[in-house]
Amino acid sequence: MAMLPERGRVPSMATSGLPSGKVLVVDDERANIEVLTRMMTREGYEVISASNGELALAAVARYRPDLVLMDVNMPVVNGFEACRQLKRETATRLLPVILLTGLAATEDRLRGIEAGADDFLSKPFAVDELRARVRSLTRLKRYTDELESAESVILSLALTIEARDPCTGGHCERLARYAVALGAQLGLDEEQQIALHRGGFLHDVGKVGIPDAVLLKAGALTEAEALLMRQHPIIGDALCGQMRSLQAVRPIVRHHHERQDGSGYPDGLRGDAIPWLAAVISVVDSYDAMTTERPYKRAKTPDQACAELRDEARKGWKHPTIVEALIDLELSGVLAR
Numbered sequence: 001m002a003m004l005p006e007r008g009r010v011p012s013m014a015t016s017g018l019p020s021g022k023v024l025v026v027d028d029e030r031a032n033i034e035v036l037t038r039m040m041t042r043e044g045y046e047v048i049s050a051s052n053g054e055l056a057l058a059a060v061a062r063y064r065p066d067l068v069l070m071d072v073n074m075p076v077v078n079g080f081e082a083c084r085q086l087k088r089e090t091a092t093r094l095l096p097v098i099l100l101t102g103l104a105a106t107e108d109r110l111r112g113i114e115a116g117a118d119d120f121l122s123k124p125f126a127v128d129e130l131r132a133r134v135r136s137l138t139r140l141k142r143y144t145d146e147l148e149s150a151e152s153v154i155l156s157l158a159l160t161i162e163a164r165d166p167c168t169g170g171h172c173e174r175l176a177r178y179a180v181a182l183g184a185q186l187g188l189d190e191e192q193q194i195a196l197h198r199g200g201f202l203h204d205v206g207k208v209g210i211p212d213a214v215l216l217k218a219g220a221l222t223e224a225e226a227l228l229m230r231q232h233p234i235i236g237d238a239l240c241g242q243m244r245s246l247q248a249v250r251p252i253v254r255h256h257h258e259r260q261d262g263s264g265y266p267d268g269l270r271g272d273a274i275p276w277l278a279a280v281i282s283v284v285d286s287y288d289a290m291t292t293e294r295p296y297k298r299a300k301t302p303d304q305a306c307a308e309l310r311d312e313a314r315k316g317w318k319h320p321t322i323v324e325a326l327i328d329l330e331l332s333g334v335l336a337r
Contacts (some may be wrong), residue, residue: 026050154240206233287301
């Protein structure tokens with residue numbers, strides 16, 4: 001009979017001095033769960049248990065553990081498939097999974113690696129080795145969570161900057177959506193599409209360093225004000241530069257105002273020197289700006305915006321392949337607001 005996920009007793013961190021964290025133990029043998037629960041509890045972890053892969057997936061969604069210790073041979077959903085599902089989802093792909101099994105064949109270990117397991121131990125396992133690997137992987141998860149928290153702060157900052165200008169409401173969200181759709185249209189892989197999504201939100205994060213008097217000015221900027229405004233990609237690049245998780249986004253932040261003919265900023269890159277993802281954001285950024293009403297201009301229709309983008313491609317400002325891919329998306333209705 002399947003067991004519902006259970007939670008183990010948590011020892012006092014103040015007295016134990018042991019590492020904290022939450023471990024999900026998954027096994028269809030009750031005795032195995034009890035052994036692993038005692039072991040992990042002594043190490044200072046809160047323990048949750050489940051008796052098969054299906055219940056494990058539910059427990060992950062409900063309790064958000066820091067690590068999963070999972071048997072392979074289980075009813076309903078086995079450990080390989082449960083691991084594969086966890087690694088397939090964006091929200092859980094960084095969750096460490098250690099597969100435990102009595103299977104020693106090389107093909108079974110390869111199945112575990114292909115499923116995305118972070119570690120693979122054969123039963124009977126060495127207790128000290130298991131403890132060390134759990135500690136190592138939970139420490140890595142903690143570092144990853146810290147990176148994600150820092151990234152969330154930067155994303156919140158980007159939305160706060162957008163909120164400074166009432167005319168740009170929803171711009172970042174639309175850009176992220178348009179950019180991912182355009183990336184898929186261009187055949188970009190999943191990691192590149194993730195970078196485009198983040199880049200849609202973060203492309204103008206450097207505007208945090210631009211005074212409201214310049215950022216929100218209704219009329220034309222003076223030469224000095226324009227030079228100041230052109231610093232925002234450099235400021236944004238510096239803000240993202242210390243976070244490894246945003247390394248793929250940095251070229252977007254710094255180079256989304258470059259032009260194919262070299263007349264853009266801040267570095268005057270031209271042609272293939274412009275990062276491809278930055279060129280994609282440049283096109284969707286212009287499209288959204290053209291089709292959004294502002295106090296100083298009326299919104300263009302999608303057809304008018306597409307015609308203007310083609311004109312900019314002829315002038316050497318935008319990449320023609322990206323422009324044509326966006327026009328195909330617009331004609332198919334994907335870019336509808």
